[in-house]
Amino acid sequence: MNLVTHYAPNFIAPALLKNGSIVDNFNFKKETQKKNIVLFFWPMDFTFVCPTEIISFNEKYPEFQKKNTEIIGVSRDSVFVHQAWQNTPIKKGGIGKIQYTLISDIQGNIQDSYDVAHPILGVSLRATFVIDTNGIIKHQIVNDLPFGRNINEILRIIDAIQFHEKNGDVCPANWKSGKNAMHPSKDGLIKYYN
Template sequence: MSLVTQNAPNFIAPAILHDGTIIDHFNLKKDIKNKLVVLFFWPMDFTFVCPTEIIAFNKLYQEFKNRNTEIIGISKDSIFVHQAWKNISIKDGGIGNIQYPLISDIKGEIQDAYNIMHPEIGVALRASFLIDKKWIIRHEVVNDLPFGRNIQDMIRMIDSIQLYETQGEVCPANWKPGKPSMHPSQKGLINYYNN
């Protein structure tokens, strides 16, 4: 069942921060204030599609930061496995210096709270949640294990939320910044199709 429109479940869990610091009690709702949050899950460290997604988020880190958005990554691996993976360069099969927190969900409690556990393997599906400043989940994408995410589309969704919150305009199919949006009314729809 989708969590869109619902309050994002809080969690407290071990994390490794961008500078390599390990903390035992990262608290989502206490440690992040007045920002949008992209919370994303991957199945396991030291796999194949997962590093491409983690690195893709990292390459676009400044784009998220410019939009006042915090990225947080989560898997069931221990914090020490995350640390080992970060300590290996990308060219040698690691993920290198990731600029956002990596959370350890070793008991699987966070993936259960977000309802994204693979039914047979017990790891997280490739799930991403966009959470607004009031802790409401506004966007959710869940992929099966073989299929990597489109990270750029998460930025588009952030831009959509910010347009709606600042101007009250809604975003039609395939909307991008600079493209026409519309007033949420019959007149707005007609104007959209006639411009």
């Protein structure tokens, strides 16, 4: 299901917060007001591709923060499994200390509301949603389980969203911050190519 242009479905769920504490009732909508959000799903803790993504998000976290963007991760594991994974050193298959919130979706209700469940295994696919400050989903991409996501591309999408919001111009293929954009008109297109 395509959720782009729709409000991001709300959820209230157990969470391991970035300060290491556990809460039972993290309210997604309430906790993310006035921020851009990267909401991403992964299949399971203590697996293989998943830690590379979670650690990569963590390494880039300061860049997301500069863009007024919060990261929130979701899987079907319990908050206690998330915590154990954080307490396991990276070189032993863990993820180390994470600077963003990890949500527990044991029943699979959140992944179902975002329509990202694997049709056979029941775990989440590698889904990423970029949500603007108004709670509108602006970008979504879903990878099958073997393929990790590109964190730099997610940063580029946030740049494009913020650029468009500020200037009204649109971002052509392969656009990056600092590159030429175009006015959304025939004249704008001609000017861009000239």
